[in-house]
Amino acid sequence: MLAAVSLDDVLVPHVLSLVPLQTLVQLQRVSKQFHSLIQLYLANCKNFHLSPLGPSIPRDAFCSLLKDSRALQSLSLPRCSDWLTDSDLLPVIGQNQQLQSVDLRGCTCLTRRSLVAVSLTCAHLAHLGLAHCEWVDSLSLRSLADHCPGLRSVDLTACRRLKDEAICYLARKCVKLRSVSLAVNANVTDEAVEALAKSCRGLERLDLTGCLRVNDHSIRTLTEYCPQLRSLKVNHCHNVSEHSLEPLRRRGVEMDVEPPLQRALVLLQDVLGFAPFINLQI
Numbered sequence: 001m002l003a004a005v006s007l008d009d010v011l012v013p014h015v016l017s018l019v020p021l022q023t024l025v026q027l028q029r030v031s032k033q034f035h036s037l038i039q040l041y042l043a044n045c046k047n048f049h050l051s052p053l054g055p056s057i058p059r060d061a062f063c064s065l066l067k068d069s070r071a072l073q074s075l076s077l078p079r080c081s082d083w084l085t086d087s088d089l090l091p092v093i094g095q096n097q098q099l100q101s102v103d104l105r106g107c108t109c110l111t112r113r114s115l116v117a118v119s120l121t122c123a124h125l126a127h128l129g130l131a132h133c134e135w136v137d138s139l140s141l142r143s144l145a146d147h148c149p150g151l152r153s154v155d156l157t158a159c160r161r162l163k164d165e166a167i168c169y170l171a172r173k174c175v176k177l178r179s180v181s182l183a184v185n186a187n188v189t190d191e192a193v194e195a196l197a198k199s200c201r202g203l204e205r206l207d208l209t210g211c212l213r214v215n216d217h218s219i220r221t222l223t224e225y226c227p228q229l230r231s232l233k234v235n236h237c238h239n240v241s242e243h244s245l246e247p248l249r250r251r252g253v254e255m256d257v258e259p260p261l262q263r264a265l266v267l268l269q270d271v272l273g274f275a276p277f278i279n280l281q282i
Contacts, residue, residue, distance in 0.1 A: 021050065024065070043068040049076040059083045063091075072096035076103040078129070086113045093117045103129035105155065112140035119144040126150055131157035131181070138166035145173035153179035157207070163187045168195035175199050181207035183233065193218035197225040207233040208240075209256070215239035223247050230254060 019027070024042075028035045042048075042065055050057060062084075066072075069092065077084060084107050093099070093114070099122040104110065112135060118125065119140075125148040130136050136159040144151070151174040156162060162185060171177070171192075177200040182188045188211045196203060197218070203226045208214050214237050222229060223244070232248060233256045234240045242260055249255065 021048075021065075028064075039068055042066065044071050045069060046071055047074040048072055049074070050078070050080060059088060063088060066092045066095075070095055071098065073098055074101040075099055076101070076129075077107060078103050079106040081106050081108040083109070085109050086111055086117075089114050090117050093121050097121050098124060100124050101127040103127075104133060105129045105131040107133060108135070111135050112137055115140040116143045119147040123147065124150065126152045128153070129155045130159055131155045132159075134158065134160055137161045138163065141166045142169055145170040149174055150176055152176055153205075155181045156185070157181045158184040160185055160187065164189055164191040164195075167192040171195040171199040176202065178202055179205040182211060183207045183209035185210070186212050189213040190215060190218035190221075194221045197221045201225055202228055204228050205231040208237055209233045210236045212236070212238060216241055216244035219244035219248070223251075 024038050028038050048066065048069070050062075057080075062080075072092075075092070075096070077089075089104075089110065090113065093102075094117065099118075102118055102122065102125065104114070107114075110133065115130070115136060116139075118128070120143070128144070128148075128151065136156065138161070141156075141162060144154075154170070154174075154177065156167075164187070167182065167188065168191065172195065177196070180196060180200075180203065182192065188208070190213075193206075193208065193211075193214055194217075196206070198221070203222075206222070206229065211234075214234070216239070219232075219234070219240055222232070229248065229251075231254045232245075234245070235256045245255065245257070246259075249259070
C-alpha cells in the first residue's frame, strides 16, 4: 500500500525551488498557509541568491525570509548597499554554519564585524566575494585567514584598506587558493603577488587590474611557481611589460592585454579605418 503524500511533500522540495525569489515574497502575503509553506522551504533551503533583486528588496522582507534558515550552503547578497547592515546579516551567518560560499560584493554598509563573524562561524568557507567593500581591513582579513584555511577563491577588488602584509598573511594561511582578485588596489606591490605565487602554487586565476605598483619581477615569480595559472589580468599595470608576460602567453595563459604588435594593429585600424595584412606567425 502506497504511503500518503502530503501537499507539503510535493510543493516544498519540487515546486517552490523553481519559483523566483520575488514571487516567493509576494506569495507570502496570499494566505497563512502559503506563508507557512514558504517559511518551511526557506528553513531548509541550501542556496539563497538575492541578485538581481537585492537592491530593491525591503530589509524587513529579507529578515523575514531567512529568520528560520539553518541549512544554507551558499549566500549571495551582491549590491545590497542601500540597506544591508551588520544587524541584518549577523543572525543569518550565526544560524548557518555550513556556509561554503558568501558573496557580499558592493555591500558598503557592513563593517569588519560581518567578516569576522563569517570567519568564526563558517569553517567550511571556500568562496568569498568582497569586491568594493572598503570596510575590509587587515584585522578582519587575518581572522579570515586564521579560521578558513580551505578558502579557494576570494575577491578583494577595490578593498583599498588592505596592504601587502595582510595579503601575504592570507596567502601563507590559505594555501588552497585557486582564484584571487586584488584589482584596483594601489597598495598592492610585488611582495603580495610573490607571496601568493610561492604559497598558493595551485593558483589558476589572478586579477591585478590597476595594481600600479606591481612590476615584472612578481610576474616572473608567478611564471616560476604557478604552473596551473590559466588567467592573468594586468590591464593598467603600467610597470608590467611584455618581457615578463611572453613566457605565460606561450603556456596559453589567458590575458586581458594584447601583445604589442596586436595593440599596434588595433591602433592603426582606429586611425586608418583598416589594418594592413601582416602575417603574425612570422
